Amino acid sequence: MDRWRRITAAQRTLPDEAVPVVLVTTGAHGPVVHAVSGAGVARGIICGARVVDVQAIHPDLHVEQADVQGDQAMLKRLAIWARRWCPWTVAEHDGILMDVRGAAHLFGGEAQMLHDMNMRFAIQGLRARLAMAPTRGAAQMLARFGTQGVICGTQDVGNVLAPLPVAALRLPPDTVRLLERLGLRSIGSLAEVPRVGLMRRFAGVAEAINPLLLLDRAMGRSADPLDAPAEGARWLARVRMAEPVIDPVPWLEGLAEDLAAQLATGEQGARRLRVTIYRVDGEWRSRDVATAQASRDAAHFVRLVAGKLDGIDPGFGFDLMTLEALRVEPLSLRQDRLDGGRDAGADVAALLDRLTAKLGPSRVTWDAWVQSHKPERVEARVPVLAGVPAEGIEVARERPLRLFDPPEEVMVLYAVPEGPPARFSWRRVTFLMVRFEGPERIAPEWWRDRSGTRLRDYYKVEVMDGRRFWLFREGVVGDARGGDPRWFVQGVFG
Incomplete structure (x- = not known):
């Protein structure tokens, strides 16, 4: 949500602070809430809810599409940036894990380190929930469900985690519902239950979502190492x-x-x-x-x-x-x-x-080929540092060496039925056609042209003095996309 606010603030005015804002992604039954603003949290909007249900309760809801890939890319960059505090950091899907053992004293202690983290994230325009614990799982649980900036010691893990809900173990919703039906609503109640019965019930569950194994890792009873990726070569x-x-x-x-x-x-x-x-x-x-x-x-x-x-x-x-x-x-x-x-x-x-370097990247260009149906779009000028020069292109039909961009309109004096103009005027000169070849139909590019753009029928036309033109008729009679078709000259052969 913070990243969306930064981008939106740079592009346009943000919604009022009192208006709930949600970022949505595609779910099995339509859009679902991916992230919620502070105003939305205050109204009880939760992640995972269907957008239609939330809009029915909150008509003033402001909905935006979530950029999940962009968020993950930013999170990976932040994980590398966070190595200013320790050499081992890794990005999760919604947070950053850091192994700060042996590094806290460099910042004056654990409390001063958390204060420095909170300040530097705030300078970046990001709100961070911070927690420090002896195990990876405990830190994750406290950062999301505990008190902001809590520091948990090795001897206090069980007592600090006990009040947290079982959802803090990051279990699937059906597993959370099952535990709550059994009366196990907190980490403390789960830890007090005899393990034999629960082990039978969760025997076939994968390690990543097994509540007993996750609890053991959070308590420090089993290993849960941090596999931090190596920083790229610099x-x-x-x-x-x-x-x-x-x-x-x-x-x-x-x-x-x-x-x-x-x-x-x-x-x-x-x-x-x-x-x-x-x-x-x-x-x-x-x-x-x-x-x-x-x-x-x-x-x-x-x-x-x-x-x-x-x-x-x-x-x-x-x-x-x-x-x-x-x-x-x-x-x-x-x-x-x-x-x-x-x-x-x-x-x-x-x-x-x-x-x-001397003139600027936009002033030094060369030709490059562009995939396009329309002839005037095939060749484009691109900065030399952004593309490769156009070395050649293979076409199935003959094309004139000289193209007009934009095409120049001609006045038709007499047209062959379903064919090119037998007599036309271009640049105040009248030409009489002696032979032609065509038509070659080129359809509009629906992904970039406006709706209502008309198709083109191209003809190669030779006139009395031997010159050859490349003409096209824009539209056909009765296409319901405008008035009468118009004629243009696109290029000249030879």
């Missing part, structure tokens, strides 16, 4: 200065050579670079550059980045500077040409990189 070169400096350019060459050596070791090439200076006043400034193709040429890195540092503000000086490859691609080691010649392709790519 291609970063840094240099520290003995005293603050103002000009970053003299340090670029060493950074570029260091980064290029790292990339060569991993057989990678950089596609996006970032240079960052860390000022003595605690601020930092960075500049990004991109390349047309993967590269690890240190001299090329220097030329690209040096042109971006003219307007960077060093403040009262900086004592740390980094050069990082934000995006890399595989680039195998290649032997230089035996004749000592240069790679023309690499020279062209380097030139495009320098032009883009």
Whole structure:
């Protein structure tokens, strides 16, 4: 919900705080509630409820579609970001687990660590429910159902977890209902029941949803290790200065050579670079550059980045500077040409990189092919750093080399029934047709054209002086999509 608020606040006005907001996903019987705002929680709206049922009770309900994939991607990024507190973090479907053993003293103790976490999440615009416990399961339960910021010791796990509902074990709804029918509504009541009878009832249940096994893990009776994924490789070169400096350019060459050596070791090439200076006043400034193709040429890195540092503000000086490859691609080691010649392709790519860095990515473009039915949409201009040039395209029919965008309308003086115009006027000149070929029908692109867009019938037309035109009739008589069909010239052959 916090992520949705941040995105919505940047795009449009948020609903009033008193209006309940829910994010929905597709359920078995229609949309169901995935997340609820604070106003919705106050009215008793719960996750998993059907949206139609909630709307019947709350007519002012504001409904938005949930972006589950976007939430998970953000959660994974936050899990890596959370490694500022400890080296072992992992993202769950709705939270982050951290193994902070041996790290709390670095922040002045466990309470100070939780305070720092809460403050930093708040700076990011995120509300976090925090809890610290000796076991992974206990921390999960306390963060969702316990008091905010609770710290549970090893000897207090049983007493702290006892008042929590059995739903805190993250069991399926049918298992929760079964336990409640048996009178086991809290963790304490579940822990006091003789295990023999319950073990028979849940003998065939999977470990991930077995309440007894989950309870044992939360209490610390069985192992529940945290399998934190390894952090991805980071291609970063840094240099520290003995005293603050103002000009970053003299340090670029060493950074570029260091980064290029790292990339060569991993057989990678950089596609996006970032240079960052860390000022003595605690601020930092960075500049990004991109390349047309993967590269690890240190001299090329220097030329690209040096042109971006003219307007960077060093403040009262900086004592740390980094050069990082934000995006890399595989680039195998290649032997230089035996004749000592240069790679023309690499020279062209380097030139495009320098032009883009100087003029801007939107000003350096080339042609690229686009999948489209309409001829005027097939070719497009794209930034050189965003696509590949158009090297050729195979078509089943002949197309004119010269196309008009947009097509130019012609005045039909006489038309062949169900055929092209026998006489037409274009650019104040009248033409008499001698032969034609067609029609070739091209339907509208329903996924991008407006409703009511008319189809096109294309004809190759040869006139008296030998010139050939590519004409099309927009629409047919009686298609109920407008008035009489109109004629246009799309291109000229030869």
